[in-house]
Amino acid sequence: MSEIEDPRAIRVMVVDDHPMWRNAVERDLRQAGLTVVGVASTGREALARFPAARPDVLLLDLQIPSPDGIEVTAEVVRQDPSIRILVLSASGESADVLAAVKAGATGYLVKSASREDLLEAVRRVADGIPVFTPGLAGLVLGEFEGPSHGGASAPPEARLTARETEILRMVATGMAYRQIAERLVLSHRTVQNHVQSILGKLRMHNRVELTRYAIERGIGDA
Amino acid sequence: MSASLPTARAIEDQLFAALGIVRVVLLLNAVGWNIHRRDNFQHPEAAVACVAVMVLWTFVANVSYGRPRLRTAQLVVVDLALAVVLMLVTPWVKGEGYRATVPGFWVAGALLAAALRFGWRGGFMAGVVLAVADIVPREELRQSDVGNAFLLILAGTIVGYLCASLQTMAAEREAAQREATAAAERARLARAVHDGVLQVLALVQRRGRELGGDLGELGALAGEQEDRLRRLIRAQDSLSVDADTFDLATALTGLEELPGVTVSTPGHPVEMGAATALEVVAAVRACLDNVRLHVGEDAPAWVLLQDRQDRVEVSVRDDGPGIAPGRLEIAAAEGRLGVSGSIRGRIRDLGGTAEVATGTFGTEWRFAVPRERPDTAYGRRHE
Structure with missing residues (x-):
């Protein structure tokens, strides 16, 4: 890859335990000119890599190996209240999603959302604009x-x-x-x-x- | 045997530990009486030997019954046999016309052991054996002897029965607990599996959409299945336990079956009388039919359910061109009741209100329906 990183590009960290999904999302983000500053596949990895990666936006799957997405959200917000978190979940709106938003997530998207919807959501969340689904x-x-x-x-x-x-x-x-x-x-x-x-x-x-x-x-x- | 379960085994252990103490008390009692009546013996040396056997056996029995592995039928039989022998030698040791046997109440130890180990049957049989052994050697039978024999049988049977039911109850409780734990674990596993399936379906859908062609079709299929599975999980999450009431949230979520429809609910069951809930669902369906008719077959539509405690509110919105001003009124005036009839009428019959707003944002129906619940009904009568 011979991209020149735009210093003003949104810095995103992707946390998901499915490698195929993670790679697809990572590629989409890079192609759209965003910078992927880190990836992680478990809650533990996410918390370990977060301080050094210093992302603007954390793209976080709720269902990851322990600690889960809700705990990661709470801990990351505690460390850096300015972090924006966009939660992704495969199982749709549920108590989990609500708990993550209460813990400090700024937005939520179903995993099957299109590439355009995802990019739009990341940009909004980076600006601090909440991304809600109707659900x-x-x-x-x-x-x-x-x-x-x-x-x-x-x-x-x-x-x-x-x-x-x-x-x-x-x-x-x-x-x-x-x-x-x-x-x-x-x-x-x-x-x-x-x-x-x-x-x-x-x-x-x-x-x-x-x-x-x-x-x-x-x-x-x- | 029910004692194979850990809790039943623990109960048996506990009961035998208690019996150990009872045996010592019974032994002290028997030794005390024999010392007290030391002048009654024809063969005092034999009496001393009998007491020695009782002391020794009490010790051996307590050690043996203390070990679950040694609590065998043989041990119980030996225990009983010893008690029977001590009773049978009494006429020779004490001479004819005795009142109390040499072991006296000490035989209750063997009786209770049989009852604890083999339930009411064991207790009953041990009671009969001891009663016979008590009565047979006696020359004359007094009323109190018969009474004692009867008490032996009764006590053995009752203690045996109680002990067995205690173990059965413990076993049942343990089984129920294990069942509940297993169910919770199954639910957790199912959730993990569902989530994995949803992830893959979402990925196939997304990649398919990007690649187009046949794969795009595959992606669309994956999307449909993803939708269905998610709906199923949501329905399962909010299963209602109460049969008299009806969860409006689950019922409305079912409408997501229709193409383009998204349903939002408060995330907890919204219980209502079944008749009211079904009317509300029917009114929402009528709105959605209208969307199909006037906006398009697959046109997106949204349904929102709000739980306002004394009432429920339902909103149905589409992104269509809206209803031309006055059209509903003209239709009603011409006697065509279509929309206003089936929607407004249904809601009015439930004591609620229906409003429609239309504009560049599409068309939005909004219903408020009082909740038919006895505990919250009083506030409404005064309105």
Whole structure:
């Protein structure tokens, strides 16, 4: 390969235990002008190589040999809060994907997504723009509206505003940010900001839940 | 034998350990009585020998029964035989007209051992043998002797029965635990296998799409199978346990069978009365039929289910050109109830509301349906 690395190119690290998949994704990323700064096939390898690789984006399969994608997400975000993580999963939206997003992932894509969708998602995530599938948006809505969270008991800063709920609902019915902006007569940028804020609240929501749990169990008194 | 299972074996060990203590107490009791009645013996040296045998055998029995390997039928038979012999020699040692046998209650050790080892049958048989051995040598039979014999048989049978059921229960619990562990492990393995299959299907689909031609077709097939498998896994994840209620989330997810349809749910079961849930699904189906009719056979459509606790909300959206303003009203006025009839009517019958929005974003139906659940129903009556 005789590529000249563009210093401004997005630095990506690919973590997946299927060599064929990893190679295909690596090739796609390089051809599109992105820099692959590292690969790993297990959670352990990923955590060992991450500090030296210094990627902008971690392309992470959730189902990898231990520690799994969720644990890797949490640990990597702890080490470098500015890291952007795009989670890939073969099994579709599930509790795993939601857990990874709560742990700090910025986006999620089904593995069967096309090459173009993947590249688009990597670029967005690198810019800090959340990449949701409709299915994931439905799960996140469920998280804020669900029976275990009786919205009112959460502190206001961890609750979604009416506008945010509306936007999330639109994402969950398959609308692109551009379409949402047009329908709500907002700028594209504003819609993205709302979605980022939803993601932030989801994580705070998670922390609120954990704190409440701790207090209920009498661990939080100290 | 049920004692082959570890927990049943552990219970037997524990019971025999307890019996060891009981035997020592019974021995002390027997020795004490024999010392107390030392003047009653016709052959005192034989009485001393009998007591010596009891002391020795109590020691041997406790050591032997303490080892599961030695707990054989032979040991139980020897145990019983010794008790029987000691009872049978009593008339000679004590002379006729005795009341208590030389071993006295000490024979209960052999009785309980037989019951612990061989269940109620063992206990019953040992009880009969000991009762006969107690009664036969006596010249005159008093009521208390018969009562004692009866108690021996009864006690042996009951203790044997209890011990066996304790072991059976432990064995059943262990089997159930093992079954649950195995089921969890099977589920975990299935998940790993499914995931592997999904990975490969996704890869084939992706490469096929890039290469086109025959391989593209292969890729499309892989994509279809991937979709189906994923749907199956999701349906399995949210299997409802309660038969009276119906999980609307699973029912709506089933609509992903239709080409182009994506369904988003809250990730937990949304339980509702079956009749209501089926009506909601039928209304959503009517919306999707409309999409097929007006937008296209494979046109993408999205279904979103929201669980708002006192009600459920369902949105159905397509990316089509939208409905021309006033068209629905004109159709209704002309008596053609098609869309508004089957959709609005169904939802209104459930006490809910149906709204439709249309524009450059396509067409979006939105239903809100109150939840028929007794525990949350009170809030709605006042609305």
